Amino acid sequence: MTVVPVSAFVALGANLGDAAATVRQAITDLGTLPQTRLVRASRLYRSAPWEASGPDFFNAVAEVATLLDAHALLAALHGLEQAAGRERPYLNAPRTLDLDLLLYGDDHIATPSLTVPHPRMDQRAFVLRPLAEIAADKVSATTLAAVAAQDARPL
Known part of the structure; x- marks a missing residue:
């Protein structure tokens, strides 16, 4: 029986240190995870912190194929x-790297974790x-329109 990899999408963000370089490196590092291959990644986007203060964030989304x-x-x-070097001192704290599935x-x-x-x-x-940008079928025009006023610009 052949096992087929699952397509998963990961959001990447950072706003401490050389945040843009950290996000770029994290995109590369996704492809080094066990049983995982990097399929594609978006450009970097820059945005103001969400519900917090601090330096601007650099964000991207990557698709991986994983077992x-x-x-x-x-x-x-x-x-x-x-x-x-990620630390979690408080909710929405500035971060060296944030990866969300x-x-x-x-x-x-829907589990506790x-x-x-x-x-x-x-x-x-x-x-x-x-x-x-990388998976237009995953985002509806209505959903994009709802966040149109938010700051998130490609580099």
Whole structure:
């Protein structure tokens, strides 16, 4: 029996240190995760912090093909965050790297540690615009229009 990889989408963001370089490196690092291949990634987008203060964020969205289950993929993403020096001192704190699992195939997951589709992705232009760039079928025109006033500009 052949095992088929799942297509998953990951949001990347950073606003501490050389944030743009960190996001670019994290995109590359996604392809080094076990049983995972980087399929494509959006351009970088720049946006003001969401519900917090601090430097602007650099964001992107990447698609991976993975044989990892959703929870194992999330754990691997947390490992990349940790390797980049991620700390979580308080909610919405500035960060060296933030990786969110947006979509995992067509799965709907609701556990204490993971909700997929990501529960707030439809509210954030810095997620929707790069996602639409690489997977237009995943974002409706209505959803994009709802965040049109938000700041998220491609570099």
